[in-house]
Amino acid sequence: MKTTFDGLRRRQALMAAAAALMSPRLALAQTDNPLPSWRDGPRRQALLDFVAAVTTEGGPDFVPPIERVATFDNDGTLWVEQPAYTQLFFILDRIRSMAPQHPEWTADAIFRAAIEGDMAALAAGGTAGLVKLAAAAQAGGSPEDFVKLAADWLETARDGRWHKPFTELVYQPMIEVLSFLRAKGFSTFIVTGGGVDFVRSFSERVYGVPRSQVVGSTFALKPGEADGRITLTREPTIDFVDDGPGKPVGIARHIGRRPIAAFGNSDGDYQMLRYTTEGTGRRLGMIVHHDDAGREYAYDRQSSIGHLEKALDEAPQRGWQVISMKDDWARIFP
Amino acid sequence: MKTTFDGLRRRQALMAAAAALMSPRLALAQTDNPLPSWRDGPRRQALLDFVAAVTTEGGPDFVPPIERVATFDNDGTLWVEQPAYTQLFFILDRIRSMAPQHPEWTADAIFRAAIEGDMAALAAGGTAGLVKLAAAAQAGGSPEDFVKLAADWLETARDGRWHKPFTELVYQPMIEVLSFLRAKGFSTFIVTGGGVDFVRSFSERVYGVPRSQVVGSTFALKPGEADGRITLTREPTIDFVDDGPGKPVGIARHIGRRPIAAFGNSDGDYQMLRYTTEGTGRRLGMIVHHDDAGREYAYDRQSSIGHLEKALDEAPQRGWQVISMKDDWARIFP
Known part of the structure; x- marks a missing residue:
């Protein structure tokens, strides 16, 4: 392993390597093809072009590593959300x-x-x-x-269709995006409408995302004391809904920085996608479109779970990339 | 640079190097003495012993890197809080x-x-x-x-006593602790009673702590839209006070994991120190005691700012280390 010791380049290389090493599916991101489960095409190319643009030092779109924040919805974007969350x-x-x-x-x-x-x-x-x-x-x-x-x-627990653990029903192409972005110096955050502690229970093992990088809906926490110890009790009150307009709020509060890339799949991600891509400089917004009933599910406008209508309609004018699971993904699950 | 390529060790080395490289005052943590501004003595030794214990693979107190969370109060712990915040x-x-x-x-x-x-x-x-x-x-x-x-x-802005930027009135020994812990695979979080966005405005540059690793008090954020863009507006309502009993709440919500080390200086940190050291396994709680009127300030029980009484009284029984700025720190500022 040969390394150059000139400041930033060394630092970036180490950070990228360290970030990539957090992920259990590292190997995929380290080969010549960082997105092996993606088929060649405009969506894969848009991703690669974006990452090349923001990581090219001296280029017009360069973004320093600390500002490379990418946010991912969870249900329907990183794992299956049908027939129910x-x-x-x-x-x-x-x-x-x-x-x-x-x-x-x-x-x-x-x-x-x-x-x-x-x-x-x-x-x-x-x-x-x-x-x-x-x-x-x-x-x-x-x-x-x-x-x-x-x-x-x-x-x-096992799902009813594939009879597998739910944590195996994650989208391999998206796992590759997480790893690829981290390898390129990004911080990857999950911004979920689901309960923050529910997602934290598997985010590290399955996505390589530390618990502190999961933003989600929350129950009120009540501090107290019992048997001479500090206690925290989950109260039966939902005090923050990290969905729709709540996603930019959750991002600003928790991350403190506007993402430069966001990935979603439903109108619950509409505001997060807008908040991200309305920032100045090069931005990436991507929507996972569930159009593959054979390998997964096909749904959008008619579905109550993962309802996708407004974000789909506005995707062209807003420059959001709509990923076709059927066409763009060579493989769905790990 | 010779590296071993066996799994975890390689990963840890890279992570530690990357984390250390985040800090502008890196060099100090990379020498044989990671805490050069600390005088030899029981507090410095307690810190070194704790870090050695939790990072020794195969040892009884070993903690995996992902669980190495350390939290730091800001005002009075990382920088000067007198004569006013x-x-x-x-x-x-x-x-x-x-x-x-x-x-x-x-x-x-x-x-x-x-x-x-x-x-x-x-x-x-x-x-x-x-x-x-x-x-x-x-x-x-x-x-x-x-x-x-x-x-x-x-x-x-300049302070009234030293006529320096406030960001130069940070405690060099604590900057060294932040760097040292990161070099040892820790994630370092600031958990402040101050406003989260105020501290985020300098946390990266001054402490090497990313904005997303600052937990603090917050104003309500109102989502809206203006001129065709998503807006977030700071409302004139404080909706979370990250102080006293609020600190464990902020930690649980934001970090999602009980720290294994916590650093504070006032009774506002009492609950954070308890929450941290009441966890199972080896823990470290440290209190910065302001007893150096010559080089900084001397205050504890009588002060309204940085009031320190309960935490000081209970420190011995709880095993918290009380740092004497006068005796333990060879140097106060960078």
């Missing part, structure tokens, strides 16, 4: 496992729907019903307890 | 420069006190008065605007 399956399993200790739940339609797995009744309960279940299933303990609960569940 | 000087300067556009302020006692620099009247206004000034001086713009405002102010 993974966190909803977690919540339903939690409700079922807690039900014996809560006989009062049987008197409540939304809890009965959860316990019986009656998806139609769950849908009929709307957002209010889901929030009620989410709070019952996920509040009460500490953040540390919750991360462990979620991690334990992900170990054993 | 730097951010207060910023607020007062802002109020004075905005005053001509706000003739209505002259009818308000707290604004008059600010404009006239009447510290006694400011003190008489209490927290409510300061919050009012803070909001008037710091709300209204975007977070990006605010970071620039603060950075510009720090360029020209």
